[in-house]
Amino acid sequence: MRAVRLREHGDADVLQVEEIDRPDPAADELLVEVASAGVNPVDTYFRDGSYEPVGLPFTPGVDVAGTVAATGEAVADFDEGDRVYGTGIGNGGSQGAYAEYATIPTDRVVHLPDGADLTEAGGAGVAAVTAWRALIDHADLEPAEYCLVHGGSGGVGHAAVQIAAAVSARVITTASAEYHDDLAEYGAETVLDYGRDDLADAVREASDGGVDAVLDHRLDDYLQFDADVAATGCRVVGIGENSPDPGFTNDGAARSKDVFYQFMSMFNTPDLRVPLRGVAHLMDTGALSIDVARSYDLEEAAAAQRAVMGDSFLGKLVIEP
Ligand SMILES: NC(=O)c1ccc[n+]([C@@H]2O[C@H](COP(=O)([O-])OP(=O)(O)OC[C@H]3O[C@@H](n4cnc5c(N)ncnc54)[C@H](OP(=O)(O)O)[C@@H]3O)[C@@H](O)[C@H]2O)c1
Known part of the structure; x- marks a missing residue:
């Protein structure tokens, strides 16, 4: 699969697309085919090394929305093909969502209701939670x-x-x-x-x-x-x-x-699924729209991270692999 990776901390130019093996989900994880990954200021802090340390090479991207491609052996509540969104990956503990596939533990992902849009949901996690x-x-x-x-x-x-x-x-x-x-x-x-x-x-x-x-x-x-x-x-x-x-x-x-x-x-959210479900409900009913100002390819990850810190826009920037 294609994934954005950084092999050293630095400015946005350290972000490069590489061909790497698709990860296998751990027992309590989902493998998600990424439809949309939010671009957040915090992604740039992990990239430049100013936040908590990450293991290198590292794929950024705290937010993810997509469809379940595989489930870990202990997963009971999700099936292949389910639409989901979540947040809280792409930090010191795990690889992120600027990739064609990402794994996410089930304690930070929820089902996406039919009325909620996958592209918007990719930008919803950090911002709306x-x-x-x-x-x-x-x-x-x-x-x-x-x-x-x-x-x-x-x-x-x-x-x-x-x-x-x-x-x-x-x-x-x-x-x-x-x-x-x-x-x-x-x-x-x-x-x-x-x-x-x-x-x-x-x-x-x-x-x-x-x-x-x-x-x-x-x-x-x-x-x-x-x-x-x-x-x-x-x-x-x-x-x-x-x-x-x-x-x-x-x-x-x-x-x-x-x-x-x-x-x-x-x-520090005790259970991310609680606000994730609340936000999903508001998106489903139309009370909350995530305004996707711009969408980027994986190859444009550096431009997306420069824009999130330097440009003025309404709403969110997302990467759609
Ligand atoms: N603690 C947490 O858990 C947490 C979670 C998420 C985000 N954050 C932090 O919260 C901040 C915002 O995140 P974000 O994702 O919303 O960033 P963002 O999308 O870049 O939004 C920043 C906003 O600030 C506005 N702004 C610029 N100068 C301003 C000023 N002097 N007074 C009031 N508003 C001003 C910008 O408007 P213009 O473009 O029109 O100038 C823009 O709308 C970042 O520092 C981020 O790291 C913290």
Whole structure:
């Protein structure tokens, strides 16, 4: 089979397509014929060596969707030909999905309902599971609460806007102007340009004085901002940053409103199948669409990884082998 591999850490040029043996699934694994593999920022961290170590040679790709080609001997709930999607491979413990076939343990893969599209599902894993974990599990988002999603056009952001809208929260999101109409269609009540000078005032105005929950993917930019626009008891969930030194300039703003800060990694999800099933249900019913901005061949993996870090797009980039 063809698989993208890296033999040393480095920039995107280390990604090369090689012809390698098709893997056999272990007892508790599925072999999946890959239809679509999401391209995520974290794939680039594994590639450049800045995240946890991976064994080389290594195939990136945390997310996968496709059809079951073979099952391990202990697998009872899946059959050859089943449509599935999952996440949590392509890290320190396993090879990833930028390949014609990938193996995935059954504790991180679920059946894909008929109404959900395989290409979209390939891009759903990290983005939508992270959004689900942040808003449903950590922020405990309730109907009619105000929820601020920073960067609503991103992979996580556009899933978060739709998941928050699906629980009838009142969604305020920020994005470049070109994506405002799409995000309003995805259920955002208010869409604001993240570059505007009066952003904090605009968020407070849109939320009757303060928001109840925040999804923050750039903590170094927004840790203080989140406290400044918070309502009392606001839950802020932090998933990322550009430089690892976020800090407060006035922590009293957080203290005086009893703001909760929760930082998270999707890889710590106790049972990935729970949010995967929730996300699959929303895709099946049409409440959640994964907007596939661009699709790449295996040979274009380097371009895809450059784009995920450097380009502006709405939604997700995927590789379709
Ligand atoms: N902790 C976890 O488990 C977890 C899971 C998934 C992702 N993450 C992290 O979360 C971050 C986002 O991931 P992603 O996959 O959603 O990335 P993405 O698809 O590249 O989205 C990033 C978004 O940020 C927007 N943005 C750029 N500058 C901004 C600013 N100053 N203020 C607000 N938004 C801004 C971009 O909009 P424009 O293109 O219009 O500039 C883009 O929509 C990454 O750092 C990733 O590593 C963490």
